[in-house]
Amino acid sequence: MREILTVLESDAHASSERIATLTGIDEATVREQVAAWEASGVIRRYKAVVDWDRFGDERVTAFVDVTVAPERGRGFDDVAERIARFREIRAVHLVSGAQDLRVEVEGASMKEVADFVAQKLSGIDRVTATSTHFLLRRYKDDGQLLTDPEPDQRLSVTP
Amino acid sequence: MSTPQKPFSRVVEAIPPSGIRKFFDLAQSMQGVISLGVGEPDFPTPWSAREAAIHALEHGATTYTSNSGLLELREAVTDDLADRYGVRYRAADECLVTSGVSEGLDLTLRALLNPGDEVIVPEPCYVAYQPCVAFAGGVPVPVALDPGDAYRLDPAIIGAAITENTKAILFGSPSNPTGSAQSAADIEALAALAREHDLWLLSDEIYDRLTYHGTHTPVSAAAWERTVLLGGFSKSYAMTGWRVGYVCAPEPLAQLMHRIHQYTMLCAPHMSQIAALEAMRTAQDDVDEMVADYDRRRRLFSKGLDELGLTCPVPGGAFYVFPSITATGMSSEEFAEGLLTQEKVAVVPGNVFGPSGEGHVRCSYATALPQLEQALERISRFIGS
Ligand SMILES: Cc1ncc(COP(=O)(O)O)c(C=O)c1O
Numbered sequence: 149m150r151e152i153l154t155v156l157e158s159d160a161h162a163s164s165e166r167i168a169t170l171t172g173i174d175e176a177t178v179r180e181q182v183a184a185w186e187a188s189g190v191i192r193r194y195k196a197v198v199d200w201d202r203f204g205d206e207r208v209t210a211f212v213d214v215t216v217a218p219e220r221g222r223g224f225d226d227v228a229e230r231i232a233r234f235r236e237i238r239a240v241h242l243v244s245g246a247q248d249l250r251v252e253v254e255g256a257s258m259k260e261v262a263d264f265v266a267q268k269l270s271g272i273d274r275v276t277a278t279s280t281h282f283l284l285r286r287y288k289d290d291g292q293l294l295t296d297p298e299p300d301q302r303l304s305v306t307p
Numbered sequence: 308m309s310t311p312q313k314p315f316s317r318v319v320e321a322i323p324p325s326g327i328r329k330f331f332d333l334a335q336s337m338q339g340v341i342s343l344g345v346g347e348p349d350f351p352t353p354w355s356a357r358e359a360a361i362h363a364l365e366h367g368a369t370t371y372t373s374n375s376g377l378l379e380l381r382e383a384v385t386d387d388l389a390d391r392y393g394v395r396y397r398a399a400d401e402c403l404v405t406s407g408v409s410e411g412l413d414l415t416l417r418a419l420l421n422p423g424d425e426v427i428v429p430e431p432c433y434v435a436y437q438p439c440v441a442f443a444g445g446v447p448v449p450v451a452l453d454p455g456d457a458y459r460l461d462p463a464i465i466g467a468a469i470t471e472n473t474k475a476i477l478f479g480s481p482s483n484p485t486g487s488a489q490s491a492a493d494i495e496a497l498a499a500l501a502r503e504h505d506l507w508l509l510s511d512e513i514y515d516r517l518t519y520h521g522t523h524t525p526v527s528a529a530a531w532e533r534t535v536l537l538g539g540f541s542k543s544y545a546m547t548g549w550r551v552g553y554v555c556a557p558e559p560l561a562q563l564m565h566r567i568h569q570y571t572m573l574c575a576p577h578m579s580q581i582a583a584l585e586a587m588r589t590a591q592d593d594v595d596e597m598v599a600d601y602d603r604r605r606r607l608f609s610k611g612l613d614e615l616g617l618t619c620p621v622p623g624g625a626f627y628v629f630p631s632i633t634a635t636g637m638s639s640e641e642f643a644e645g646l647l648t649q650e651k652v653a654v655v656p657g658n659v660f661g662p663s664g665e666g667h668v669r670c671s672y673a674t675a676l677p678q679l680e681q682a683l684e685r686i687s688r689f690i691g692s
Contacts, residue, residue: 154599169610170603298351304653305331305344307434307483 152178153185160194197292208282209238209254210261212269213247215277224248227274236264247279258282322438326659330643334653341682343670344653346483348545348626350600352582353593356544359585360578368577374569376404376553377577380584384538384553387587394527394536396555403565404553406575408513408539409435410568411554415509415535416443416477418563424474426509429460430661431629433483433511440477448473451663454631457620458487462496469504476501479511480526481518481624484660484669486605488623491524498530508534513552514625516543516594519602523624532557542625543594544586549579601626604672604679611683612670615690626673629657633666635690643668650685 151171155162164182168175185191200207216227224242228249232240239252253269255261262280270278286294314320327344334340351357375381381398389395396402405411416439420426426440430449437447450468452458460478476497480489489497501508510526515538527534539552552575554564574580605628609621612630619630632642639656646652657664672679 151599151603155603169607172606300349302342302345302347302349303331304334304340304342305327305655306346307325307327 149173149181152181153190156182156191156194160196197290199294207254207256208258208261209252210265210283211281212251212253212265213279213281214249214251214269214275215246216248217274217276218248219274227272230272231269231275234264234268236261236268247277318441318444322441325434327434327655330647330653330655333644333647337647337651340647340651340653341674341678341685342653343672343674343679343682344655345671345673346627347547347673348542348597349673349675350545350593350597352546352549353544353586353590355589355593356546356582356586360549360582363578363581368581370577372404372574372577372580374565374574375402376575377580377584380404380580380587381553383584383587385555388525388527388536388538388555392523392525392528394525394531396536397558400558401561402553402555403561403568404551404575404580405568406550406572407541407552408511408537408554409552410572410575411537411539411552411564412436412439412509412511413443414564414567415537415554415556415560416440416445417567418560419443419475419507419509419535420445423472425470425472427465427468427473427476429465429476429478431458431482431484431657431664431667432477432660433479434659436477436479436511445474446472449661451661454663454667458482458485458629460489460493460497462493462500465497466500469500469506473504473506475507475509477509477511479513481514481523481622482627483514483625484627484655484657484664485629486622486625486627487620488518488520488625489524491529494524494526494529498526498533501530501533506533509537510534511537513537513539514542517598517601517626518624519598519605520623527555535560540583540586544583544590545597546579546583546586549576549582551575551579551583601672604674604676607676608670608672608679608683611680612686615683615687617686617690626671628670628672629664629667630670631667639665639668646686646689650689652682652685652689 152167155167155170164175164179167178216224218224219226228240236253236255237251238254241250243250253261265278265280381402385396385398385402420443422444425446425448427448427450428436429452440447448468450465508526508530515523527536536555540546609619609628612619616634617630617632619628622628639658643654643656654668654670657667
């Protein structure tokens, strides 16, 4: 059954028929299992992995380390959730180390991101400091290498 | 000036060049070919192994190693065989690191054979088996397996070829070119046959990790005392270009092989041995992923061929399917040549693996899914035309 998910993870478009062919599990079972996973939330949603740069959209991403004065009894949760609700925020993680939260901010320009950090993020109650790192180039994302694939160097017919 | 007029080695001159060569030359001269003719993985070597070799080069691993190979690698190999299969070889004197299974096979045959000794070679089989027997002074005795019986190593067929000169049976499971993986019961029966006639079993297990129905059965589990286990990294770890493999055998034979190796190869490449060790230690997940990927391609491709009327038993191992093309009325060579020139898909005609491979072609599915699907379309067009 796990195999079904492996196929879908690399090709969300795969039809039940195709999944059945690739895994050897019969098609009706595939269909039922996928429906059950959709219902239970094992499959959250189907998405396309878009390379916006290639599309021509210039987007700017920054990773911001956020230092937070935790709240008595609530720890970091309230602040983290407040930050997470902003449309500009792509990801929020509580991390170990000198800072507390590591968040990913996305905007249309460097100025937009910088303004967001200065005016919104650092102004949130209990946020005591931020440190912003603009992303210059992605080499690997979501387990996927973004560099050009290595050329196939095999000879075309070998024993 | 001419070269000396005295004859070359009669043994070597008598061996024809590999039939694969012709297709290689033709395919190589064309553009836009989808090749199903490749006998090696399409994955690059797992990065951890490549990185370890780079590091090793930076730190001077550019020397010979001991003749037997790095002890750590031999220990990793023998421990792994014990873990996976329960067969135990001593790293010290029953395991030799070689420049691929290719060298291991050559050493085995040279250490074992006296002129005139016969080696039974069930076919269709890997192209090097019979020439290597001949190069070592032996007499290859090809025995045709039955395609109708999924190329099973039927002890009755093999037993019928045994004479008083027979010394060994040489075979590989999972098989190149058929993809068939022998059952534990057939291996047991073969072991009994070998015991009865006092024969060696030369077992090429280079595809042992690439099995899809259940697990591989090592021949040594059935007949340790008379088995030579040839194993490698080329296929399972996608390391064909590194030239590293191993051979395990009972001590008296292993020592003779060591003797040849120490005077001929000296040792397998040092940096390749380091890469192989790292692969064994860290690349298991990569191997599992590659196997899962081959498995999906195998299902898709053999189903596609079946739907085209090119019947093939779903192969149990390696990365080959060996469909029958007799329904097209063509010979293997006509089919392969026509498919290449008309539709630009390269496959290998079955007869290069032995006469019983006639009527079949070998297709390798070590190729990305979209290309396999495109190849199926082209094959469909070819046989429809
Ligand atoms: C059955 C079989 N044995 C041995 C070899 C050669 O292996 P190595 O690269 O370890 O010399 C191959 C390669 O195609 C093979 O298919």
